[in-house]
Amino acid sequence: MAAESPVVSLRAVTKMFGSARALDEVELEVRRGEVVVLLGRSGAGKSTLLRHVAGLQQATSGGLTVLGTEVSTARERELRRLRRRIGFVFQGFQLVGRLSALENACSGALGRLAGPRLGLATYPRAVRRLAAEQLDRVGLSAQAYQRADTLSGGEQQRVAIARALVQQPQILLADEPVAALDPSSATTVLELLRGIAREEQLTVICSLHQVAPALSFATRVVGLRSGRVFSDQQVSEVDEETLARVYGAAE
Amino acid sequence: MRARFALIALAALGFWALADLTLKAGPSLGGIGQAGGFLRRAWPLDFPPLGEILTQVGRTMAVVLLATLVSVLLGGALAVAATVGRRFTAGASRVALTAARALPDVVLAVIFIRFFGLGALPAVLAMGLHSAGMVGRLYAAAVEQADRGPQEALRAVGAGRIQTFCTAVLPQVAPSFLSIALYRLDINLRISAILGYVGSTGIGTELAMAFGRLDYQRGMAWAVVLFVLCALTEISSGAIRRHGIPARLCKVVAVGGVLAVGWAIVASGVLEVDLAGNWLETLTLFWPPTTAGAELGTALLTTVQVALAATALGALVAVPLGSVAASNVAPNRFVYFVSRAVVLIVRSIPELVLAVLFLLIAGPGPVAATLALAVGASGLLGKLVADSTEQLPPSPALALRSVGASRLQTFFGATFRQGVPDLVSNLLYQLDSNLRAATLLGIVGGGGIGLYLLQAMRTREYAVVTMILLLLFAVVLSLELLATRLVRRIR
Numbered sequence: 198m199a200a201e202s203p204v205v206s207l208r209a210v211t212k213m214f215g216s217a218r219a220l221d222e223v224e225l226e227v228r229r230g231e232v233v234v235l236l237g238r239s240g241a242g243k244s245t246l247l248r249h250v251a252g253l254q255q256a257t258s259g260g261l262t263v264l265g266t267e268v269s270t271a272r273e274r275e276l277r278r279l280r281r282r283i284g285f286v287f288q289g290f291q292l293v294g295r296l297s298a299l300e301n302a303c304s305g306a307l308g309r310l311a312g313p314r315l316g317l318a319t320y321p322r323a324v325r326r327l328a329a330e331q332l333d334r335v336g337l338s339a340q341a342y343q344r345a346d347t348l349s350g351g352e353q354q355r356v357a358i359a360r361a362l363v364q365q366p367q368i369l370l371a372d373e374p375v376a377a378l379d380p381s382s383a384t385t386v387l388e389l390l391r392g393i394a395r396e397e398q399l400t401v402i403c404s405l406h407q408v409a410p411a412l413s414f415a416t417r418v419v420g421l422r423s424g425r426v427f428s429d430q431q432v433s434e435v436d437e438e439t440l441a442r443v444y445g446a447a448e
Numbered sequence: 449m450r451a452r453f454a455l456i457a458l459a460a461l462g463f464w465a466l467a468d469l470t471l472k473a474g475p476s477l478g479g480i481g482q483a484g485g486f487l488r489r490a491w492p493l494d495f496p497p498l499g500e501i502l503t504q505v506g507r508t509m510a511v512v513l514l515a516t517l518v519s520v521l522l523g524g525a526l527a528v529a530a531t532v533g534r535r536f537t538a539g540a541s542r543v544a545l546t547a548a549r550a551l552p553d554v555v556l557a558v559i560f561i562r563f564f565g566l567g568a569l570p571a572v573l574a575m576g577l578h579s580a581g582m583v584g585r586l587y588a589a590a591v592e593q594a595d596r597g598p599q600e601a602l603r604a605v606g607a608g609r610i611q612t613f614c615t616a617v618l619p620q621v622a623p624s625f626l627s628i629a630l631y632r633l634d635i636n637l638r639i640s641a642i643l644g645y646v647g648s649t650g651i652g653t654e655l656a657m658a659f660g661r662l663d664y665q666r667g668m669a670w671a672v673v674l675f676v677l678c679a680l681t682e683i684s685s686g687a688i689r690r691h692g693i694p695a696r697l698c699k700v701v702a703v704g705g706v707l708a709v710g711w712a713i714v715a716s717g718v719l720e721v722d723l724a725g726n727w728l729e730t731l732t733l734f735w736p737p738t739t740a741g742a743e744l745g746t747a748l749l750t751t752v753q754v755a756l757a758a759t760a761l762g763a764l765v766a767v768p769l770g771s772v773a774a775s776n777v778a779p780n781r782f783v784y785f786v787s788r789a790v791v792l793i794v795r796s797i798p799e800l801v802l803a804v805l806f807l808l809i810a811g812p813g814p815v816a817a818t819l820a821l822a823v824g825a826s827g828l829l830g831k832l833v834a835d836s837t838e839q840l841p842p843s844p845a846l847a848l849r850s851v852g853a854s855r856l857q858t859f860f861g862a863t864f865r866q867g868v869p870d871l872v873s874n875l876l877y878q879l880d881s882n883l884r885a886a887t888l889l890g891i892v893g894g895g896g897i898g899l900y901l902l903q904a905m906r907t908r909e910y911a912v913v914t915m916i917l918l919l920l921f922a923v924v925l926s927l928e929l930l931a932t933r934l935v936r937r938i939r
């Protein structure tokens with residue numbers, strides 16, 4: 198792979214749900230180290246786009262290359278290998294509530310481990326150490342042995358980030374990671390994500406609901422409207438008018 | 449509308465069956481007068497020495513524990529394959545689960561006895577296979593209801609299906625898996641007692657032998673032992689189901705469980721297998737299936753009638769009883785507690801004990817079986833009715849209360865009507881369970897197809913056993929398919 202070739206590239210990707218068009222001929226290239234924020238109204242197709250990049254959903258038509266893998270033609274095994282290299286942070290955290298924070302973080306390593314794991318003790322020592330380090334990094338080493346469903350929302354999302362980091366990913370996808378959080382936890386989580394992205398030189402694609410945090414977080418802002426890329430600007434070039442139209446009712 | 453129609457149809461079928469059965473029984477029903485005589489002959493109860501009781505209790509529990517273990521392992525594996533497997537595996541596993549459910553355990557027991565000889569193994573295998581279907585269906589439902597969020601997250605991590613299941617699903621469903629296994633343990637205990645009649649080991653066999661030599665004092669004593677055992681098991685498993693196992697005791701319980709299984713393998717004597725000759729030769733005894741001139745069709749009809757009549761009779765008691773045992777209908781706390789207690793006690797009497805009582809009082813035949821099953825059904829149905837009534841949304845009832853309707857008007861105007869779909873699905877569940885029980889009770893003396901099964905076993909007409917197996921399989925399967933469709937439609 199040449200150094201300047203994009204890590205993620207979508208070519209005319211279309212996704213139909215029945216007769217509804219969730220993604221409509223989306224064209225998008227993301228380069229290494231970029232932090233892209235997706236903006237768009239509810240139903241614009243943000244989650245669907247992220248799921249496609251992670252190989253969790255298959256496009257109806259079009260081409261999608263992620264980290265050199267052609268997703269649309271990949272077999273399940275190749276997709277698994279690809280997903281291993283992509284961290285995914287969800288709006289609803291999606292932790293296993295009855296397991297401890299540490300075990301949830303460890304589960305990020307499942308993709309590179311063979312066979313099932315039952316309990317913390319069944320993970321290799323190196324994974325446990327890595328998971329503990331990542332929990333420490335998100336500021337939760339004190340809560341490592343607490344059950345995930347007893348943590349606050351902000352803490353749960355930080356555990357989910359630790360889980361993604363244990364994957365040691367090259368791309369980090371985040372789908373409205375702070376929508377379920379109160380403003381102060383939201384700020385903590387976004388700052389954490391930004392710091393990590395910079396330190397690790399991660400490529401980040403993150404959907405957000407609000408414009409202000411997007412502008413301080415992103416290097417590039419992509420506006421989606423009805424499944425189409427409506428605007429695509431570097432953060433320095435973003436103008437209010439375009440963003441208003443991303444959310445605007447009329448064309 | 450559909451639900452009400454189904455309810456009326458079920459009631460009509462039930463009472464037709466009841467009328468037909470009593471009509472056929474006719475004069476022989478004079479046995480009610482024997483009740484006094486029987487009680488005189490059974491009193492005082494003659495309990496065997498404590499050591500003997502403990503040995504038989506141990507054997508019974510060992511068989512039941514192993515059968516439940518088989519069903520949890522087999523049913524669990526099929527449930528996992530049915531829910532997380534690829535399309536073909538999942539489909540095949542669902543078919544296997546449905547087939548296992550429709551397998552009549554007692555017929556299986558008869559067949560396995562021919563292969564492995566008398567003892568614990570046939571009972572363990574027969575009950576294990578049948579309950580695997582039951583357990584597996586409930587396990588699959590639990591997996592389907594598990595939160596999908598963590599599963600998607602692990603898929604995104606690149607985990608495989610089994611890895612995702614173990615990390616994201618198993619911790620979520622573990623409590624319900626345990627409670628389903630305990631629930632099945634209760635049921636298997638009751639069934640194992642009846643399997644004693646076809647030559648398993650444990651309390652059922654002792655009971656059968658005592659009644660066989662007309663030793664009612666000893667027989668009833670064993671019935672009391674069985675009742676107490678069932679009640680104790682139900683109380684303790686109920687307590688575990690409600691409160692779960694505290695995290696700090698998990699390790700102790702796990703070690704205890706492994707030790708218990710080891711003990712059960714030794715105590716039950718499953719390993720003492722008496723391989724009866726050449727298996728291939730034995731197999732040919734079972735094929736081709738034949739009726740050998742026996743009127744199996746009529747007998748099967750009788751069994752179905754017993755199930756229908758017992759369900760209808762049971763419902764007659766269970767609907768009022770279960771309604772007042774629901775906290776949102778009960779007029780006061782006293783009625784609530786008394787009716788809940790009645791339901792609990794009736795439900796914990798094992799079918800075999802009921803059957804033996806009614807057979808001795810009313811004389812052998814389908815009427816006694818119907819009465820025994822009806823009592824059992826009123827307990828179980830009563831609980832189901834009470835529980836589902838408590839789940840009903842309160843708003844329609846509140847609306848009626850607020851316009852000044854009386855308690856009774858509210859019940860019939862809102863609560864009962866809302867509850868009809870639940871009632872129909874509970875009735876169908878009860879009918880299904882009664883159909884299996886009616887077959888079992890036939891062996892004890894309740895007539896119907898069970899009687900022919902016992903005869904075929906005694907006369908070694910194994911081709912007839914195969915025929916009975918196929919007939920019962922077909923009837924149970926069609927009832928289940930019908931019930932599933934009906935329940936889906938009236939929802």
Ligand SMILES: Nc1ncnc2c1ncn2[C@@H]1O[C@H](COP(=O)(O)OP(=O)(O)OP(=O)(O)O)[C@@H](O)[C@H]1O
Nearest residue numbers: 214217218219237238239240241242243244245246
């Ligand atoms: N599994 C699905 N089945 C059917 N339709 C779907 C499915 N997933 C998404 N859609 C539809 O596709 C469109 C895009 O959905 P998507 O979830 O990507 O929007 P979104 O931009 O993430 O919205 P939100 O901000 O509310 O999360 C919506 O119209 C939605 O109804």
Ligand SMILES: [Mg+2]
Nearest residue numbers: 243244245372
């Ligand atoms: Mg979304």
